[in-house]
Amino acid sequence: MKILVPIAKVPDTTSKIAFIDNNTKFNPDGVTFIMNPTDEWYALVRAIELKEKQGGEVVVIHVGLADSDPIIRKALALGADRAIRVDADPTDAYFVATQIAAQAKEGAFDLIITGKETIDYNSFELGGMIAELLDWPAVALVSKLEIENGVATLKREVEGGTETVEVKLPMLVGAEKDLAIARIPNMKGIMSAKSKPVAVVAATGDTKLTVIANYALPDKAKQIKYISPDNVGELVRLLHEEAKVI
Amino acid sequence: MAVLSFVEIADGKIKKASVEAAYYGSKVAEGLGTDSVAVVFGTADAATLAALGEVGVKKVLHANDARFNNFDSKLYTKLLAEAATASGATIVVASFNHNGKLLAPRLSVRLKAGYVPGAVELPVFTGNEAVVKKNVYSGKASAHYKVATDVKIISVNPNSLSPVKTAGATAAVEAFAPSVADSDFTTVVKSVDKITGTIPLTEAELVVSAGRGLKGPENWGMIEELAKEMGAATACSRPVSDVDWRPHHEHVGQTGLTIRPNLYIAVGISGAIQHLAGVNGSKVIVVINTDPEAPFFKAADYGIVGDAFQVVPQLIQEYKKFKAAH
Ligand SMILES: Cc1cc2nc3c(=O)[nH]c(=O)nc-3n(C[C@H](O)[C@H](O)[C@H](O)COP(=O)(O)OP(=O)(O)OC[C@H]3O[C@@H](n4cnc5c(N)ncnc54)[C@H](O)[C@@H]3O)c2cc1C
Numbered sequence: 001m002k003i004l005v006p007i008a009k010v011p012d013t014t015s016k017i018a019f020i021d022n023n024t025k026f027n028p029d030g031v032t033f034i035m036n037p038t039d040e041w042y043a044l045v046r047a048i049e050l051k052e053k054q055g056g057e058v059v060v061i062h063v064g065l066a067d068s069d070p071i072i073r074k075a076l077a078l079g080a081d082r083a084i085r086v087d088a089d090p091t092d093a094y095f096v097a098t099q100i101a102a103q104a105k106e107g108a109f110d111l112i113i114t115g116k117e118t119i120d121y122n123s124f125e126l127g128g129m130i131a132e133l134l135d136w137p138a139v140a141l142v143s144k145l146e147i148e149n150g151v152a153t154l155k156r157e158v159e160g161g162t163e164t165v166e167v168k169l170p171m172l173v174g175a176e177k178d179l180a181i182a183r184i185p186n187m188k189g190i191m192s193a194k195s196k197p198v199a200v201v202a203a204t205g206d207t208k209l210t211v212i213a214n215y216a217l218p219d220k221a222k223q224i225k226y227i228s229p230d231n232v233g234e235l236v237r238l239l240h241e242e243a244k245v246i
Numbered sequence: 247m248a249v250l251s252f253v254e255i256a257d258g259k260i261k262k263a264s265v266e267a268a269y270y271g272s273k274v275a276e277g278l279g280t281d282s283v284a285v286v287f288g289t290a291d292a293a294t295l296a297a298l299g300e301v302g303v304k305k306v307l308h309a310n311d312a313r314f315n316n317f318d319s320k321l322y323t324k325l326l327a328e329a330a331t332a333s334g335a336t337i338v339v340a341s342f343n344h345n346g347k348l349l350a351p352r353l354s355v356r357l358k359a360g361y362v363p364g365a366v367e368l369p370v371f372t373g374n375e376a377v378v379k380k381n382v383y384s385g386k387a388s389a390h391y392k393v394a395t396d397v398k399i400i401s402v403n404p405n406s407l408s409p410v411k412t413a414g415a416t417a418a419v420e421a422f423a424p425s426v427a428d429s430d431f432t433t434v435v436k437s438v439d440k441i442t443g444t445i446p447l448t449e450a451e452l453v454v455s456a457g458r459g460l461k462g463p464e465n466w467g468m469i470e471e472l473a474k475e476m477g478a479a480t481a482c483s484r485p486v487s488d489v490d491w492r493p494h495h496e497h498v499g500q501t502g503l504t505i506r507p508n509l510y511i512a513v514g515i516s517g518a519i520q521h522l523a524g525v526n527g528s529k530v531i532v533v534i535n536t537d538p539e540a541p542f543f544k545a546a547d548y549g550i551v552g553d554a555f556q557v558v559p560q561l562i563q564e565y566k567k568f569k570a571a572h
Contacts, residue, residue, distance in 0.1 A: 128347070128349070128352040129354065164437045212389050232550070233564040239530070245509040246509065
């Protein structure tokens with residue numbers, strides 16, 4: 001089985017969020033970039049687990065510039081066999097999806113596993129777009145994935161519960177927590193990552209469907225109102241009369 | 247021209263998130279001077295659908311076919327694309343909920359339509375260009391997306407707007423018969439496992455949440471009682487579900503669920519940034535914590551510096567009094 005895992009580069013969750021150039025660009029100064037957590041913890045690790053159990057190949061793909069090398073090496077250290085980097089700035093989800101779908105077609109993959117949503121744009125767009133470009137079935141928010149005889153059995157989150165579904169491969173799976181147990185690279189993995197192949201390919205086409213005009217930070221810190229622990233009734237009154245939420 | 251909203255039914259009722267999406271669609275239609283149309287796949291009661299008129303929907307296209315009862319992202323994309331063409335939609339609206347999150351980007355590719363995921367406000371139009379606001383960086387900032395494609399797709403962040411209803415208004419329900427082949431069906435549902443008796447967290451307007459400050463699972467009785475009194479859902483911090491004091495589906499935060507209720511009451515939770523990432527979109531946050539320096543107070547609207555074991559039982563009593571009086 002050949003599995004493709006797209007990985008994104010995002011600012012670490014504890015980063016200070018600031019913008020430059022008239023609020024049109026994220027300020028990367030002093031920010032540590034990491035592999036998008038759900039891509040790493042769930043999508044990639046589940047792909048590696050499936051390979052360990054059933055054989056095959058795990059390929060990671062990243063659309064980004066040369067400074068993404070550390071996260072690609074980390075994915076290889078965790079156990080991916082090889083990587084593809086599409087050498088382009090990942091500005092628009094549709095553009096990124098077309099790059100990944102093009103490589104997926106060429107590589108004849110059986111399965112693509114994506115993370116949940118990137119922690120920067122929180123957009124949840126990529127998986128659906130890739131699946132549609134390939135005309136594949138897709139299931140998102142998946143917390144369990146088993147594959148047997150070319151059929152995937154998946155547990156996905158729905159409002160107020162879960163649903164177990166079956167889908168024939170090839171397909172795309174969007175990961176949710178519990179899909180796998182996060183791993184950390186070991187020494188052997190880190191050493192072997194250095195010699196695993198990373199193919200750098202040029203982007204194809206440049207169709208973009210959206211543009212981010214600008215960013216904004218919240219107006220001001222919230223003004224908190226303190227209520228005495230001896231006067232809890234006041235909280236109920238404020239929630240009703242002032243906040244109007246009860 | 248029309249604005250088309252994708253509406254889902256669950257347990258015979260229109261999902262709350264879909265009511266919000268339909269309302270959003272109606273507001274957009276009103277701004278553009280066109281019709282608000284909704285589309286529903288699968289069996290549903292005509293009267294239930296007609297009630298979409300209360301949020302401004304003029305017409306409901308109903309593909310009343312039991313084969314469409316289960317969500318299948320590939321099939322639904324085809325159906326929704328056909329409905330968009332049939333209704334002449336220039337804007338398609340869905341909820342940024344479980345199914346919408348996968349369906350809307352697929353539709354974006356199929357229609358080559360620019361897509362804004364998780365809108366928190368109505369779009370602002372300049373000619374054919376729409377600018378839509380969404381939250382980014384887990385609610386720590388927002389971004390304005392510009393879309394200029396002929397057809398535009400917007401998914402609406404749940405709990406971002408409160409639908410204003412016109413009681414008694416009805417929408418016309420029209421049969422819609424999309425053409426499908428056997429090969430369009432890709433996802434077979436084997437079983438559904440609903441957590442019964444509780445309110446789904448992502449749909450809840452009120453949430454009572456607790457963390458490690460409660461010391462042990464045996465102390466959750468008061469949290470459950472408060473939630474039950476208020477008709478709220480319960481949530482928890484990650485360490486609490488990691489040690490199985492609470493079920494995993496209650497865990498909110500960066501690695502758990504993202505929720506945006508009207509009211510989030512946090513009891514004995516420190517307010518780590520990874521926890522806030524899942525809840526700071528809430529409209530009003532109340533924090534109850536013994537430590538005045540707990541970071542959560544910086545993100546709160548109301549705070550009580552006090553012991554949960556004293557404050558929560560009082561809050562239950564005070565809420566009961568309030569309920570009796572209103
Ligand atoms: C990569 C990563 C991802 C993470 N993802 C998440 C996530 O998704 N969700 C999440 O919640 N966490 C997440 N965490 C963990 C997070 O950093 C915090 O450790 C966690 O949120 C703390 O949980 P807590 O507030 O329940 O416990 P604590 O931090 O131990 O806080 C307990 C609080 O209770 C108060 N308290 C004690 N006794 C009382 C009392 N009697 N009455 C009232 N208050 C009392 C204390 O003052 C304290 O503020 C993540 C961490 C990492 C590194």
